[in-house]
Amino acid sequence: MIAVPGLACPACRKELRTDGEATLSCDTCSVSYPVFDGIPSFVPLAPGGRPSRHQLSVLVSARNDGAPLDRVLAALRQELRSLAIDHELIVMDSGSTYGRTLRRGLEQATGEYVLTLDADGSHDPSFLHPIWAARTDAEVVIASRYVEGGSADMPRARRALSRMLNRGLRRGLSLPYSDLSSGYRMYRRAAVEALPLEATGFDILQEILIRMVAEGYRVREVPFRYQAPGRSRAWLARFAVSNLKTFGAMWKLRNSIASADYDARAYDSIIPLQRYWQRRRYQVITTMAAGAQRVLDVGCGSSRIIGSGRMVALDIVLAKLRYARRYGNPLVHGSIFDLPFKDATFDCVICSEVVEHVPADERVFSELDRVLEPGGRLILGTPDYDRWRWRALEWLYGRLAPGGYADEHITHYGRTNLGAYLTARGMTVDAVDYVAGSEMVFSLRKSAAPVAVVSPLPVAAGLRGARKEAVASGEPAS
Ligand SMILES: [Zn+2]
Structure with missing residues (x-):
């Protein structure tokens, strides 16, 4: 198993003990976590098959x-x-x-x-x-x-x-x-x-x-x-x-999106828009992350970003991680809602094309924030539902590829309100770049001093299209 910096029990965030090659244990919680093909796993799976004789x-x-x-x-x-x-x-x-x-x-x-x-x-x-x-x-x-x-x-x-x-x-x-x-x-x-x-x-x-x-x-x-x-x-x-x-x-x-190599293949897709999208996303994110020393990619999938340098890559889908073994970086099977890392482990956290796939929940942002060191960089990418261009593209995509990613976007964010929300969390927006004028990528800096987030802001509606004032005053955005 490749050593994973900052790895911790997702329940109590304390140090884990290595039990040989196959398990990690938390003495505080009395829980063991399995290691599959060198990938520590913190997501319960269905029980395995018949024993070997x-x-x-x-x-x-x-x-x-x-x-x-x-x-x-x-x-x-x-x-x-x-x-x-x-x-x-x-x-x-x-x-x-x-x-x-x-x-x-x-x-x-x-x-x-x-x-x-x-x-x-x-x-x-x-x-x-x-x-x-x-x-x-x-x-x-x-x-x-x-x-x-x-x-x-x-x-x-x-x-x-x-x-x-x-x-x-x-x-x-x-x-x-x-x-x-x-x-x-x-x-x-x-x-x-x-x-x-x-x-x-x-x-x-x-x-x-x-x-x-x-x-x-x-x-x-x-x-x-x-x-x-x-x-x-x-x-x-x-x-x-x-x-x-x-x-x-x-x-x-x-060619199903469920295939572990789907994101990696999209980089070389024969469909020009898909190829452009993957390459532009790669370029925007790697540029923003340049110079960082301890990087975490949350929801890495099988995209080539994992291969762009040293980083820890986390995903909830074990198949994508098995595919990503070829890049030689430490891999972790875990959930964005309970990141299995100690506080302030990373100086850069990447989270691209993930938050629209999970329910609107404070924990998504508080977890990304927690594992980032003070002054560290958060690179957050998600479609901008305030832009007609994205909404038109998604509508088209949903019709051309039923069962594709379009159907899996369950939470919709918009730039104005997501920016305001993150600022209220104590982050500074350094830059916002776009992929195909549709997907926004925030480059955010965490405050060097501790920030007390006064009252948890609502993200219930994914912060799309609501008035800025509603977000700033803490009312639910509808
Ligand atoms: Zn524990």
């Missing part, structure tokens, strides 16, 4: 057309023994479609990892070693024919078709991997088991990848030398049909 479950797809099952299994057992892997072998019933069979196999598996393979004699058992060695680097490891060191020993026409299919899926589904039709894969079971899988055919290979990426898990390919058995032409045809039939549904799933 083996290191590895091997799910073997048997062919019902006379494949050399016994020979394959014997070679596999020998290889597993020589690698000293504690395992179980599950031969999957071949009476159903590939997707249904695989799902049933996953339900049976009790290994910490699950390996899937075809018992058709198309592989040398030595493929196990690189795939097993990669288990700690990624939650999905694909034995790939099309990465360097891999090979596909099959007739030319068939190989050409296989490569074409793989390239089409790679581009069409924005899955940057070379071998999407390889059934030779290893998964971390706890991750794959939690996925709501629906595909019934060979399209399940794509569905699993899309959902794993959506959850922020890592995918890696290792080289695989493949020798095609005589009948793999039919396999390829069924693979193609299955994937073409469900391509639309897979595309929609891949």
